[in-house]
Amino acid sequence: MKIIVLGAGAWGTALAISASRNPQGHQVTLWARDADQAQAMRTQRENARYLPGAPFPPALQIDCQPVSELVGSLAQHDLIVVGSPMSGLRGLLTSLEDCSIPVAWLCKGFEAARDASYGLLGHEVQAQVAPHMQAGVLSGPSFAQEVAQGKPTALVAASAHAQVREALVQAFHSPTLRVYASDDVVGVEVGGAVKNVLAIATGLCDGLQLGLNARAALVTRGLTEMTRLGLALGARADTFMGLSGLGDLVLTSTGDLSRNRRVGLALAQGKSLQQAVDELGHVAEGVYCARTVVQRALGLGVDMPIARCVVELLDGRMQPAQAVAALMGRDPTVEMAS
Numbered sequence: 001m002k003i004i005v006l007g008a009g010a011w012g013t014a015l016a017i018s019a020s021r022n023p024q025g026h027q028v029t030l031w032a033r034d035a036d037q038a039q040a041m042r043t044q045r046e047n048a049r050y051l052p053g054a055p056f057p058p059a060l061q062i063d064c065q066p067v068s069e070l071v072g073s074l075a076q077h078d079l080i081v082v083g084s085p086m087s088g089l090r091g092l093l094t095s096l097e098d099c100s101i102p103v104a105w106l107c108k109g110f111e112a113a114r115d116a117s118y119g120l121l122g123h124e125v126q127a128q129v130a131p132h133m134q135a136g137v138l139s140g141p142s143f144a145q146e147v148a149q150g151k152p153t154a155l156v157a158a159s160a161h162a163q164v165r166e167a168l169v170q171a172f173h174s175p176t177l178r179v180y181a182s183d184d185v186v187g188v189e190v191g192g193a194v195k196n197v198l199a200i201a202t203g204l205c206d207g208l209q210l211g212l213n214a215r216a217a218l219v220t221r222g223l224t225e226m227t228r229l230g231l232a233l234g235a236r237a238d239t240f241m242g243l244s245g246l247g248d249l250v251l252t253s254t255g256d257l258s259r260n261r262r263v264g265l266a267l268a269q270g271k272s273l274q275q276a277v278d279e280l281g282h283v284a285e286g287v288y289c290a291r292t293v294v295q296r297a298l299g300l301g302v303d304m305p306i307a308r309c310v311v312e313l314l315d316g317r318m319q320p321a322q323a324v325a326a327l328m329g330r331d332p333t334v335e336m337a338s
Contacts, residue, residue, distance in 0.1 A: 001024070002026070002077045003016075003019055005031065006084065007033075008030055008031065008047055009084070009085070009282075011083060011144045013083075013148070014051060015081065015172065017147075017148045018174065018176075019171055023175070024170070029060075032062065032063075035064045037049055041056070054149065067092070071095055074096070079104070081104055081138070085107055085109075086109040086122070086288070086289065089105055093126055102159075103134065104157070104159070104164060105122050105126075107122060108189075108248075111125055113291075134163055137159070139156055140155035141244075141247040143257040151176065152176055153178070154180065156179070156244045157179050157180070158183065158184060180243065184239045186234050187244070190226065191240055195226065195249040197286045197307050198226070198253060201307075202253035202261060203258075204313070204323065206268075207264060207266075207320075208320055208321075219250065225302075225305070225307060229293070262276070262279075267313060273314055290307060290311050310323075
């Protein structure tokens with residue numbers, strides 16, 4: 001296959017490295033918007049800015065030509081992978097509107113609210129700007145560093161189009177990366193978005209040293225919140241017990257490589273949100289989509305008390321100890337209810 005990854009952040013780089021090592025002998029290009037970054041990657045044969053210590057396979061090519069020039073050559077590829085943050089997805093999909101080959105994005109989250117009263121998931125953005133595109137999402141429990149190192153990982157390729165699912169499996173399925181197919185795009189995207197918000201809460205819990213009991217309760221009740229929102233948006237319940245639901249939630253909430261978890265840990269230490277974000281040096285999508293998660297939930301009549309407390313924390317309207325007290329002080333209810 002001939003594959004191009006648009007976006008040289010950590011995750012896009014890791015998947016480009018993985019695909020380049022695939023025994024099927026794919027031709028892989030990693031595209032960077034920043035010409036200086038692209039030149040540095042060509043020279044150093046690694047992405048020192050976003051994924052240091054992960055050498056590029058010899059076959060991996062680097063490109064940085066302007067998007068307007070790049071689009072004309074994309075028809076020569078078998079798969080386009082958009083590796084931008086959620087904030088860049090709309091612009092890239094707009095540029096790719098007329099592409100007839102499969103397109104998939106990697107970002108997890110909700111777009112910031114625009115003209116509507118709430119932000120959109122990736123497939124909703126695509127429906128607006130490129131409704132005829134054969135598209136989908138690649139998601140699941142995965143840290144870029146481990147994928148680049150070739151450590152065992154499992155992902156989900158979700159699309160309404162069999163052609164897209166098959167292209168993603170063929171591109172990335174390998175001895176170290178297992179790719180499962182799903183047609184529940186809504187469920188996979190909701191899981192990928194909401195787990196980032198819940199990971200901030202879990203980081204806060206661990207930073208306050210509330211104990212393993214508290215962490216288990218938070219992750220479990222967070223999964224319930226995630227599922228409620230997903231069902232209200234049209235997802236299937238079983239998706240949330242899979243890789244892009246429970247799997248990604250557990251990884252992002254408990255793994256020390258999780259950026260969103262690290263935000264919660266920093267807030268528990270008394271640092272400001274700006275200090276927490278500055279220390280990361282990378283995007284933590286949960287910070288930017290938490291408000292949208294709560295907005296969508298409110299609009300659908302879905303109760304998400306954990307996500308709501310995260311927003312209060314991020315906006316500085318609640319202190320960590322107050323968030324714990326608010327959650328523990330809720331009225332008793334049955335387990336599967338709100």
